[in-house]
Amino acid sequence: MPCCRLRALCQYETNKLVRIQSVRLGSLKWSLxxxxxxxxxxxxxxxxxxxxxxxxxxxxxxKVKGGAQASLLGVRNMVWDEVxxxxxxxxxxxxxxxxxxxxxxxxxxxxxxxxxxxxxLCRTDQxxxxxxxxxxxxxxxxxxxxxxxxxxxTCEVSAWCPxxxxxxxxxxxxxxxxxxxxVLIKNNIRFPAFNYIRRNILPQMNDAYLRSCHRENDxxxxxxxxGDIIRxxxxxxxxxxxxxxxxxxLIKWDCNLDPLMQRCLPRYSFKRLDEKESNxxxxxxxxxxxxxxxxxxxxxxxxxxxxxxxRFDVMVFGQAGKFSFIQLIIYIGSTLSYYALTTILIDxxxxxxxxxxxxxxNYSERKVESVRDQEKCILCVSYIDENNLRLVxxxxxxxxxxxxxxxxxxxKEDMGHLRAILCLLQTDDDTNHDVxxxxxxxxxxxxxxRRPAWCMCDFCAASSLPQEELCCRRSEGTCxxxxxxxxxxxxxxxxxxxxxxxxxxxxxxxxxxxxAALRHCAYRQxxxxxxxxxxxxxxxAVPSCCVWRxxxxxxxxxxxxxxxxxxxxxxxxxxxxxxx
Numbered sequence: 001m002p003c004c005r006l007r008a009l010c011q012y013e014t015n016k017l018v019r020i021q022s023v024r025l026g027s028l029k030w031s032l033x034x035x036x037x038x039x040x041x042x043x044x045x046x047x048x049x050x051x052x053x054x055x056x057x058x059x060x061x062x063k064v065k066g067g068a069q070a071s072l073l074g075v076r077n078m079v080w081d082e083v084x085x086x087x088x089x090x091x092x093x094x095x096x097x098x099x100x101x102x103x104x105x106x107x108x109x110x111x112x113x114x115x116x117x118x119x120x121l122c123r124t125d126q127x128x129x130x131x132x133x134x135x136x137x138x139x140x141x142x143x144x145x146x147x148x149x150x151x152x153x154t155c156e157v158s159a160w161c162p163x164x165x166x167x168x169x170x171x172x173x174x175x176x177x178x179x180x181x182x183v184l185i186k187n188n189i190r191f192p193a194f195n196y197i198r199r200n201i202l203p204q205m206n207d208a209y210l211r212s213c214h215r216e217n218d219x220x221x222x223x224x225x226x227g228d229i230i231r232x233x234x235x236x237x238x239x240x241x242x243x244x245x246x247x248x249x250l251i252k253w254d255c256n257l258d259p260l261m262q263r264c265l266p267r268y269s270f271k272r273l274d275e276k277e278s279n280x281x282x283x284x285x286x287x288x289x290x291x292x293x294x295x296x297x298x299x300x301x302x303x304x305x306x307x308x309x310x311r312f313d314v315m316v317f318g319q320a321g322k323f324s325f326i327q328l329i330i331y332i333g334s335t336l337s338y339y340a341l342t343t344i345l346i347d348x349x350x351x352x353x354x355x356x357x358x359x360x361x362n363y364s365e366r367k368v369e370s371v372r373d374q375e376k377c378i379l380c381v382s383y384i385d386e387n388n389l390r391l392v393x394x395x396x397x398x399x400x401x402x403x404x405x406x407x408x409x410x411x412k413e414d415m416g417h418l419r420a421i422l423c424l425l426q427t428d429d430d431t432n433h434d435v436x437x438x439x440x441x442x443x444x445x446x447x448x449x450r451r452p453a454w455c456m457c458d459f460c461a462a463s464s465l466p467q468e469e470l471c472c473r474r475s476e477g478t479c480x481x482x483x484x485x486x487x488x489x490x491x492x493x494x495x496x497x498x499x500x501x502x503x504x505x506x507x508x509x510x511x512x513x514x515x516a517a518l519r520h521c522a523y524r525q526x527x528x529x530x531x532x533x534x535x536x537x538x539x540x541a542v543p544s545c546c547v548w549r550x551x552x553x554x555x556x557x558x559x560x561x562x563x564x565x566x567x568x569x570x571x572x573x574x575x576x577x578x579x580x
Contacts, residue, residue, distance in 0.1 A: 032342040064085075111157070115165050185222050187251055220265060229312070251314065251315070382540070479545050
């Protein structure tokens with residue numbers, strides 16, 4: 001056994017191919033292969049699948065420029081520069097610009113009435129919990145209920161007084177002039193795998209260029225007007241400036257580092273990142289508070305600012321590609337499977353009615369070899385009133401005549417057998433032209449047993465085995481044993497002796513031939529005549545009427561027959577050794 005396993009290692013197996021000589025199929029094959037090759041090449045060049053890729057590593061710095069003058073309530077006109085509207089509120093890869101403010105002037109530490117909030121009015125001191133605080137209040141409750149105005153009373157708080165009373169930002173925005181501010185974005189990138197460094201301020205950009213460039217006529221200009229950023233994001237600056245919001249500045253680097261096609265330039269796009277509809281979200285916009293402190297007559301005071309503004313987040317993403325022989329081989333190997341689509345499509349076309357049915361059947365038989373489980377006995381049945389072969393499963397309970405087929409296949413003629421029989425018949429007729437074939441005698445009471453219920457030809461015999469209950473017909477009619485050709489092809493002794501002599505030239509002839517050999521040869525003749533070439537791994541079943549007619553012509557000396565034994569009929573040669 002170990003030696004056999006070692007020999008198996010020295011074997012090579014390959015798939016079986018079927019070559020069809022057809023101009024149409026050949027043209028279709030090369031057309032499909034050409035289309036697939038064109039698609040593969042286009043996708044390879046379009047997506048640069050022949051390259052190795054690396055993701056970008058980035059750093060961003062920004063510088064905002066611009067000035068505006070705003071008249072604030074209770075405050076003189078103020079000039080706002082970059083320190084005022086963006087100074088300390090810069091984050092990583094982001095910057096902030098104030099566009100609107102609410103000012104509460106001259107606040108001092110003390111006690112004052114809380115601003116009325118919905119459901120937060122009081123009537124007595126019992127309604128105010130001393131020391132309580134929540135996020136809706138501006139200070140800590142003292143426990144007293146005091147007048148806020150003529151009609152309302154609220155809880156008193158210890159806080160910076162007077163408390164902030166306005167919650168709605170002014171319209172239009174006080175710093176609407178921020179639309180004309182500009183920002184310089186400096187973006188440095190690196191692709192570690194290729195040790196490639198780049199920045200969005202290109203080498204050819206000098207100081208004079210940066211002073212005069214505009215995005216309207218130069219998409220690579222790194223200086224952006226805030227109003228243009230908001231407009232390209234699909235928003236209006238005047239509306240967004242009231243409550244504020246968040247804008248994303250997207251910088252995409254898609255670099256080709258191949259020497260002959262080197263290109264590495266940034267592409268800018270803009271998008272609003274927060275929910276802009278006030279009726280769809282709680283706390284819309286973006287705001288924060290800060291204060292400016294002073295001392296008046298020894299008392300500390302402050303001016304509180306609630307600032308609304310726009311935060312700009314700079315997001316950098318991208319990749320760089322460079323030719324790699326390994327990636328090219330991997331891509332070619334992964335796309336070879338696409339050519340299987342040609343085989344699938346042509347196989348489907350051959351198997352449909354769009355192509356010749358005869359070619360499709362022949363192609364299927366040559367390409368696919370059916371193998372059945374040998375434990376299951378598949379019987380092949382041929383009726384004289386049908387031109388197909390039925391494949392049925394052997395049953396121990398149901399008559400073979402009544403079993404439904406698992407498949408129906410076309411009958412294939414055994415042309416070699418037909419030509420040989422015709423030649424033998426012609427030779428036999430030339431030497432015995434005066435001999436008339438003996439016909440089956442229906443009137444012989446011993447020749448026709450009582451008809452079983454499943455018999456359709458009136459010449460079958462009853463049997464205790466369901467697999468022997470088979471008639472030559474599917475519907476009622478004349479029995480095949482009454483045909484003169486049955487006498488000529490199946491029963492004629494001279495023909496059977498010639499067939500046996502053809503199979504074994506040294507076998508005895510004439511009277512020395514045993515009756516059993518003639519009987520078995522008659523069965524084979526019937527199978528070759530009515531079944532042609534049976535499907536692989538199937539067992540031809542001879543009808544009961546034919547079996548008994550052959551037995552009466554070539555009887556067993558002791559009158560004993562073994563009956564139907566399909567396990568001995570796995571092939572036409574094995575049928576010669578079977579017993580019926």
